[in-house]
Amino acid sequence: MTKLDVNAPNFNWGELGFAYRQTNAHIIFKSKGGKWDNGELVTEPFLQMHIAATALHYGQTCFEGLKAFRMKDGKVRVFRPQANAERIIQSCEYCMMTPPSVEMFLDGVKRVIKANIEYVPPYGSGASLYIRPVMFGIESKVGLSSSDEYAFVIFVTPVSDYYKGGMSNPVKSLIMAETDRAAPFGTGHIKIGGNYVATVRSSYLAKKRGYPVLLFLDSATRTYIEEFATSNFFALTPADANGKRAYVTPKSHSILNSVTNMSLEICAKELLGWDVERRRIAYSEVEEGKFDEIAACGTAVVITPVGEIDHEVVKEDGSVVVNKHVVGDGVTVGEGLKKLYNTLVDIQNGEREDPFQWMWPA
Numbered sequence: 085m086t087k088l089d090v091n092a093p094n095f096n097w098g099e100l101g102f103a104y105r106q107t108n109a110h111i112i113f114k115s116k117g118g119k120w121d122n123g124e125l126v127t128e129p130f131l132q133m134h135i136a137a138t139a140l141h142y143g144q145t146c147f148e149g150l151k152a153f154r155m156k157d158g159k160v161r162v163f164r165p166q167a168n169a170e171r172i173i174q175s176c177e178y179c180m181m182t183p184p185s186v187e188m189f190l191d192g193v194k195r196v197i198k199a200n201i202e203y204v205p206p207y208g209s210g211a212s213l214y215i216r217p218v219m220f221g222i223e224s225k226v227g228l229s230s231s232d233e234y235a236f237v238i239f240v241t242p243v244s245d246y247y248k249g250g251m252s253n254p255v256k257s258l259i260m261a262e263t264d265r266a267a268p269f270g271t272g273h274i275k276i277g278g279n280y281v282a283t284v285r286s287s288y289l290a291k292k293r294g295y296p297v298l299l300f301l302d303s304a305t306r307t308y309i310e311e312f313a314t315s316n317f318f319a320l321t322p323a324d325a326n327g328k329r330a331y332v333t334p335k336s337h338s339i340l341n342s343v344t345n346m347s348l349e350i351c352a353k354e355l356l357g358w359d360v361e362r363r364r365i366a367y368s369e370v371e372e373g374k375f376d377e378i379a380a381c382g383t384a385v386v387i388t389p390v391g392e393i394d395h396e397v398v399k400e401d402g403s404v405v406v407n408k409h410v411v412g413d414g415v416t417v418g419e420g421l422k423k424l425y426n427t428l429v430d431i432q433n434g435e436r437e438d439p440f441q442w443m444w445p446a
């Protein structure tokens with residue numbers, strides 16, 4: 085994927101933020117009775133669907149998020165699309181939807197990028213092409229059961245930072261009382277719309293109070309860290325005399341298996357020589373100051389440093405207290421996060437070797 089961007093749009097790429105922008109085309113595949121067609125590129129960004137489609141009322145829909153980068157050698161490559169293909173297959177299987185094959189997913193990604201090649205931001209701009217595959221049941225049904233017909237759309241949009249300032253701006257996070265993201269044996273581990281809409285209202289309320297991102301604890305005991313509304317959680321222990329740290333991230337059935345988090349674990353262990361711990365993390369460990377750096381990670385947010393976590397706790401008399409925890413000095417981005425971030429984005433931009441063959445096509 086190297087075509088010259090002769091008609092490159094005139095964007096201020098670094099200032100795009102995270103918003104939908106119309107591009108040339110998206111691709112749509114359709115299936116009936118478990119069989120997918122070959123997909124077609126469509127320019128008009130609207131759908132006509134039945135008012136009783138299962139996606140609309142029972143939420144039979146799942147999605148993915150991945151990114152394409154224009155790399156140092158001028159080629160356009162996608163970060164670990166096979167991992168996203170495998171994850172949407174898991175989401176589909178859980179929701180009894182007809183999954184795409186890995187090959188079909190990759191074929192769709194390749195065709196939609198090719199059709200929108202001039203929207204892949206330039207090398208060095210700090211921006212990328214966000215790829216959003218979305219799958220939904222389109223059969224008309226009113227009783228609760230799985231659809232026999234699906235649409236699988238992949239659209240793209242150029243993006244830069246999700247949270248203003250990205251990696252250079254630590255955000256404030258809130259653990260809100262009496263709001264949960266996912267049930268212990270619910271759907272928190274798959275990428276379905278329902279997990280996100282569950283946090284929309286509380287996220288809106290938190291944002292109005294100056295917290296761009298909500299952090300959730302486990303809904304059964306409100307003791308262990310789960311994830312942010314938009315992304316996974318990880319923390320770093322202070323560096324020892326040799327610069328070695330531990331990368332610590334929650335283990336839970338009800339959090340999304342983030343491709344970025346898995347990749348950062350590998351970068352931390354294999355490229356930086358740090359320890360990696362995927363385990364239950366009691367929030368009290370944060371309050372005790374066990375970690376000197378904390379961040380959100382995901383495709384959209386990349387690594388977003390967290391400068392403060394405020395924890396709302398309901399007391400026995402029903403009153404709410406807010407326990408404030410400042411991470412580091414609250415405003416400076418830690419050295420560990422900088423190292424990890426540079427390792428990841430240097431692979432994505434082709435500025436360092438890609439030892440795990442993450443960039444596709446190789």
Ligand code: COI
Binds near residue numbers: 313314315382384
């Ligand atoms: C992503 O990081 O790709 C996501 O899908 C999260 C979403 C809130 C933008």
